[in-house]
Amino acid sequence: MAVSLASVRSGALIVLLLGIPLMLLRNTAQDPHRMSGFDRAVRRIGGPLEAAVSYSAGMLGAVFERWVLQARVQDANEDLSSENRELKRQLRDLVTLREENHQLRRALQMRDRVAEDMIPAERVGVDQSPVFRVINIRIDRGNRYAAPGMAVLAPDGVVGRVDKAFDDYSDVLLITDPRSKIAVEVARSRAQGILIGEDEDLCIVDVSKDYEVDEGDLVQTSGVDELFPKGHPVGKVLRVEQLVGDQQRLYVLPAVRFDRVDVVWVVLAPAPRPDPAAGTEPGDVKARGLQPIN
Amino acid sequence: MVLRGFCYVVFGWVLIAIVGGLAEVFGLTVMLPATSAVIVTHVAFSETRSVPYGLAIAIALGYLEDLHQGAPVGTLTLAYALTFLTLHWASGRVAVRSFVTRAAAAAVAIVLVDAFTFTILLSLAEPLAVGRAAVIAAIGGVHWHIIATVLVAPPVWGGFDRAFVALRLEDGPPKKVHWSGGR
Numbered sequence: 001m002a003v004s005l006a007s008v009r010s011g012a013l014i015v016l017l018l019g020i021p022l023m024l025l026r027n028t029a030q031d032p033h034r035m036s037g038f039d040r041a042v043r044r045i046g047g048p049l050e051a052a053v054s055y056s057a058g059m060l061g062a063v064f065e066r067w068v069l070q071a072r073v074q075d076a077n078e079d080l081s082s083e084n085r086e087l088k089r090q091l092r093d094l095v096t097l098r099e100e101n102h103q104l105r106r107a108l109q110m111r112d113r114v115a116e117d118m119i120p121a122e123r124v125g126v127d128q129s130p131v132f133r134v135i136n137i138r139i140d141r142g143n144r145y146a147a148p149g150m151a152v153l154a155p156d157g158v159v160g161r162v163d164k165a166f167d168d169y170s171d172v173l174l175i176t177d178p179r180s181k182i183a184v185e186v187a188r189s190r191a192q193g194i195l196i197g198e199d200e201d202l203c204i205v206d207v208s209k210d211y212e213v214d215e216g217d218l219v220q221t222s223g224v225d226e227l228f229p230k231g232h233p234v235g236k237v238l239r240v241e242q243l244v245g246d247q248q249r250l251y252v253l254p255a256v257r258f259d260r261v262d263v264v265w266v267v268l269a270p271a272p273r274p275d276p277a278a279g280t281e282p283g284d285v286k287a288r289g290l291q292p293i294n
Numbered sequence: 295m296v297l298r299g300f301c302y303v304v305f306g307w308v309l310i311a312i313v314g315g316l317a318e319v320f321g322l323t324v325m326l327p328a329t330s331a332v333i334v335t336h337v338a339f340s341e342t343r344s345v346p347y348g349l350a351i352a353i354a355l356g357y358l359e360d361l362h363q364g365a366p367v368g369t370l371t372l373a374y375a376l377t378f379l380t381l382h383w384a385s386g387r388v389a390v391r392s393f394v395t396r397a398a399a400a401a402v403a404i405v406l407v408d409a410f411t412f413t414i415l416l417s418l419a420e421p422l423a424v425g426r427a428a429v430i431a432a433i434g435g436v437h438w439h440i441i442a443t444v445l446v447a448p449p450v451w452g453g454f455d456r457a458f459v460a461l462r463l464e465d466g467p468p469k470k471v472h473w474s475g476g477r
Contacts, residue, residue, distance in 0.1 A: 013346035014379075020353055021375055024360075024368030025414070029421035032366060043361055046307060050362070053308075053315035061319045 100262070106155035107263045114153070116229045117269040119145055121152075123262055124169060133200040134258035135174065141266055142168040149227065151267040157233040157255030158182065158221060159264050172264075175203055175234065175254055184234050185222040186213050186250070192222050195234060195252060203235065203252040206243065213240055219252050226270060298463045299351050305457065306333045306355045309450065310362050327442035328404050330355040332450045334374055335403040338381035339390045345382055352378035365411075366422040373410035380406055393448045400447030401440055408436050 027036070035043075107120060125138035139152070143165035152159040152172050160180060163173035173180055177197040184195040184205055191211030198204045207213065217237045223230025235252040242248050309329035317326050333355060337348045356374030360367045381403055390399045412433060419426045458464045 010344070010346055014349060017346060017349045017353055018372075018375055021356065021368050021372035024357070024371055025366070025418065025422075026368075028366045028368050029418060032421075032423040035367075039361060039367060042358070046311065046358070046361065049308065050311040050314050053311045054318050055315075057312070057315045057319040 103262050110155040114229050116267045118265040118267050121264050121266050137172045138169050141170055142166055146170045146266050151228045153265045154256050154261050159256055183222045183225040184219050187218040187220050205250045206247045209246050209248050302351045303354045306330050307358050310358055314362055325438040325442045327446040329450055330359050331403040331407050331443055332400045332447045334378050335399045336451055336454050338378055339385045348378055369414050373407050376410050377406040396451045397444045397447045401444045404440050404443040
């Protein structure tokens with residue numbers, strides 16, 4: 001079997017080349033932590049190359065990460081917007097509830113203030129003028145409770161009287177209605193008169209010039225008509241007009257905003273007359289139990 | 295042929311750096327491909343039949359892998375040299391034409407590299423100051439190494455083919471590769 005020179009040379013080269021890793025291994029085995037000058041040179045050349053690749057890959061990774069992050073931020077933004085809408089809706093409900101609670105508290109406080117027998121009623125409808133002024137309100141108490149002529153009060157003041165009572169609801173004649181007449185007095189001077197409806201948001205009352213009345217004076221019910229409890233606010237004097245003769249005309253702005261009334265009270269019966277014996281000491285009543293035998 | 299060998303080493307070095315850089319950026323430690331094993335396979339199955347030429351390239355790439363992976367210098371150098379000789383012996387008996395066979399050849403190459411590496415490290419654990427337990431534990435992650443190498447084998451192989459055509463360094467007639475292995 002003939003062996004060519006090229007084969008011999010190739011075999012020698014292979015052996016020589018295989019000697020390189022063996023030599024490297026031998027050197028490493030002698031001192032595992034030692035790096036040769038050639039190793040360091042190769043590392044020095046390859047270091048910047050690897051650093052450049054790492055930097056480029058890092059930049060690409062950062063762009064990718066930012067893209068992913070932006071998508072996540074967008075998702076989070078949509079979630080937060082949805083949550084915000086829900087919270088705003090809940091907030092609106094809470095504001096409505098708070099206002100309702102406030103009105104109910106005021107209504108309850110009025111119930112404690114007024115001695116008359118009253119029943120609460122809720123406003124279920126309004127009649128408005130073309131300029132959005134309330135000219136009539138409807139309450140949810142029918143003729144089982146309310147009867148025409150009964151006084152209707154709100155925590156802020158007098159609303160009016162029951163005009164018509166139906167099965168399930170009643171119409172209220174407001175104090176601003178020209179058909180309305182209420183016995184009132186000026187709180188400061190006790191000048192008495194009959195309050196008559198004048199306009200959609202105005203009433204008038206004529207009182208004697210003997211009494212001093214100023215703008216801003218409080219007008220309240222006098223109680224002489226035995227329909228309205230005495231001392232309940234009706235409104236404020238807006239203007240005083242001197243009439244010919246001994247009368248002066250007061251223009252009164254109602255204390256109640258009829259477009260904001262939700263709960264009212266219907267006066268069912270006048271307050272019981274005060275007990276004349278109230279506040280006096282009871283008489284000395286002797287015990288009938290163990291007594292000395294006379 | 296020398297320029298072609300130089301390209302193998304330079305491109306191999308760049309690929310080693312790219313793998314290291316990407317691994318650092320994405321925090322990968324296990325599933326890293328051995329691009330040098332793919333290159334050694336490419337060299338072994340190319341038309342060039344000179345064994346010393348291919349062996350020199352394998353030794354150079356192994357040496358660079360040693361330095362970049364922090365292995366005891368000479369370990370991967372010897373492993374790649376022995377792998378090349380084995381693959382060169384197989385190249386006379388097996389044809390690698392399709393993407394699938396290229397990936398399979400790369401898988402065989404990386405299995406050989408890992409086998410030689412672990413054998414060297416376990417045999418020379420004391421002189422090389424390597425813990426045997428650590429080497430044995432590392433064997434458990436070899437399958438990730440093989441999977442990653444198989445995945446990168448077709449693009450790396452195809453990239454070298456295209457680069458050599460572009461640089462007019464191809465060593466045979468233009469090849470048309472099919473999935474089925476037809477030519």
